[in-house]
């Protein structure tokens with residue numbers, strides 16, 4: 001989520017040895033193009049980039065039934081909607097759409113995809129492989145600036161989600177002391193990030209992992225987000241990180257707005273599990289923050 005321009009997406013794809021699938025979403029059309037370009041330049045074919053607002057990234061079965069479109073698998077939710085028509089990819093997806101409008105009932109499968117019970121899960125994988133075979137490696141990623149728009153994903157669809165949240169960027173030099181932010185604007189970033197985090201929680205399957213990161217030193221967008229997450233979702237727990245380079249998070253709380261609002265941070269043990277990169281430390285890094293969560297059994 002919030003993947004452009006794709007630095008972390010491509011790093012993940014390399015760690016995965018370009019196997020499996022990395023879905024990279026960003027709400028900006030042009031920035032999705034940047035991801036596609038970078039993936040192509042690096043010869044990474046396991047990355048599928050989509051234009052998608054993180055706040056609208058969860059697709060409920062009810063919503064789909066309401067608009068009368070039945071979905072057989074995740075692919076159908078991600079049609080190509082911009083650019084020139086008539087590519088093999090697009091024809092294939094349009095045909096799939098027609099097939100779905102047949103009144104069959106949806107069934108939840110193990111990995112969260114929807115099926116009518118007749119279509120096997122591996123059929124969509126076979127289709128993807130066929131597309132890759134026909135188009136060649138990487139060609140489907142970067143063909144004349146075509147960006148695929150996603151309509152979202154079903155809950156529990158992903159093994160892992162990285163939410164590299166848009167933030168106040170107070171860790172980036174030379175913005176560090178630019179003085180553009182106010183206390184109030186900082187709290188707006190925090191609200192936005194919480195809403196995105198809620199979507200990430202819905203999208204990851206039980207047993208999966210969520211990583212939350214920012215490039216800010218503002219605890220309201222870092223430790224306070226972790227506090228919010230742990231308090232709201234009992235099935236989330238902080239996980240140790242490897243490699244560990246940054247320092248611990250901030251412990252305790254902070255009074256804001258003349259004591260009218262208390263921002264809660266972390267306990268000692270929680271603080272040891274997150275990584276806070278302090279730009280004034282000897283590590284000589286930008287300001288950055290990482291929290292990794294294990295997702296336990298959800299109570300639904």
Ligand SMILES: C[S@@+](CC[C@H](N)C(=O)[O-])C[C@H]1O[C@@H](n2cnc3c(N)ncnc32)[C@H](O)[C@@H]1O
Nearest residue numbers: 002003004005006007008026027053054164166
């Ligand atoms: C911190 S940058 C991501 C950097 C990227 N992860 C990387 O490593 O290259 C934040 C991104 O969030 C995107 N963004 C902001 N609001 C969004 C939203 N509601 N949904 C999806 N993406 C959003 C911005 O377009 C921007 O590309």
